[in-house]
Amino acid sequence: MAAEPHDPVDGEFYVGYMPEAPPRLARRTRGLVLALAAFVLAFGALLVSGQAGFGYGVFEYGTEREFEGVIEAAPYPVLAIARPGGGASRYLLSSFGKHGAMPLVSDVVGRRVQLRGTLAYRDGLTMIEVVEGSVKPVEGLTLPVEPAARDLGEVTLIGEIVDSKCYLGVMKPGNTKAHRDCAVRCISGGIPPVLLVRDSAGNASYYLLVGENGESLNDAVLDLVAEPIEIRGQLRRYGDLQSLHAAPATFRRL
């Protein structure tokens, strides 16, 4: 029927503004606090140790290097650097923060330049975060440093659209749902959108996403990033870069 009056601990009664807590209650509270502290710390250790890992992309934060090569825009800005043994390595370019590099290089496309920047790289794909004001045209060989793009036919690929800057190592993790908003902001800012495809063994391949007419697709893919997606399009190899040319309207969420 009626509520039994509480019997706080062995007849003791706690009043918070009293200077001392009743001794037995204080002792038991200390025990509970210690038990909770042990639980909380063990819980934190459990949570942190269960994470899936952060990927092995590298961003050489704080380290700037000098580069020299030819600026290409197909359609995303790329620095083609001649290899000592022939051919060229192509490095994607970005600007500081969540911005693409096109404003920094638009007036030197097709020209040989020197620039300074910070490397980000993963699985053989490399990006330079270009230091603003460091791009300087120099005399020397311009395009083409190697034959034009090769058409490898129509393919259907399943993967995830990522922003190439974060995924290469600037942010970890730089893909999936938790990173979606950042990827949207980066791609909206001009960072090249890339289709990340993994084979059954987990090996990654990257495909720059380009429109059917060679246009950039930054704005068109914003609503599709960080989701499983299927794209049917024309595969092209462009030196050591691969691009997938397709109409965004045909991109299919899975």
Added chain:
Amino acid sequence: MSLGYGAVGWNRQKRIYDRLIVGGILAYLGVFIALGLALFPEATLETILLRGLGTCAFLLLHIVLSIGPLARLDARFLPWLYNRRHLGVSTFVVGLFHAVFSLVQFHALGDENPLVSVLVSNTRWSSVSSFPFQQLGLAALAILFLMAATSHDFWLKNLTAPVWKALHMSVYVAYGLLVMHVALGVLQTETNPLYAIVLCAGVAWIVGVHLLAGWREKSRDVDLVRARDEFVDVCAVDEIPEKRARVVMLAGERVAVFRYDGKISALSNVCQHQNGPLGEGRIIDGAITCPWHGFQYKPDCGRAPEPFTERVPTFRSRVVAGRVQVDPRPLAAGAHVEPALIAGEQGGERNGS
């Protein structure tokens, strides 16, 4: 209890409590970050810190939400309740750090104002797996902010206890939003089943401990009023320990019937401060003392000792043949009622007026 308003009415217990909060938060973050960077050398500090702050705030919220029902189930948790508001404000502050770091990490240095970006970057409202989870976290943070900003007794007094209490019940809305924030956010990235299990266990714990406390309360709340009696028999005098009370349900209201110094007084069980259960308190220095925050009331009139102004409704009582009887009709808050005298303890049996 305090008469004027200060930022915090500091006392020794609050200082101890707050040191434990700060120490606990720093220790948790220390373990999380140190172990995170040791186990995952490829990880970035920002991500580990962001996750440490997020999990810390969510864990704190579980502790905050557990204290109320645990204190109803076991009086040993009453000391945890006394300064719970500081724990709640700490939860908001840690959550705010998590939110600010997220805002900088995911939305700053872009082509949109970060505060706008967080609202417009993901608009896949019709999708479950892609649902905008950051907005859920933002909404929860807004609620926690509202609660933290109004946590002071100044707001409790000016908003009135029922409004303040209703406002602060929105913590359960914030909790629901945060559960979804986690489920639709990091759980979509981290595939280890550990996290889904932990989240479900947390929700089950919070729901379970509330249901258990509610069931215990309900099982006690048997209304003794069966007819329009003037006086209702509530218990024998001997069933009430000295300087303590027995809580009974009369006409839908809990009434605390106190025994002290050979007398019986009945008052509303609801403390005017935060609706604490007065009947689970004690009479200290002649005043009923609430077990939650120590607010005090004089037993014969339900008024806080001057200069304090809180008042609770009183009830007429009488002692007949060793049985306590209470009139279930409440009198005005603060109305004086002559205590019923207990035969043999104060010189004879007498009806209350």
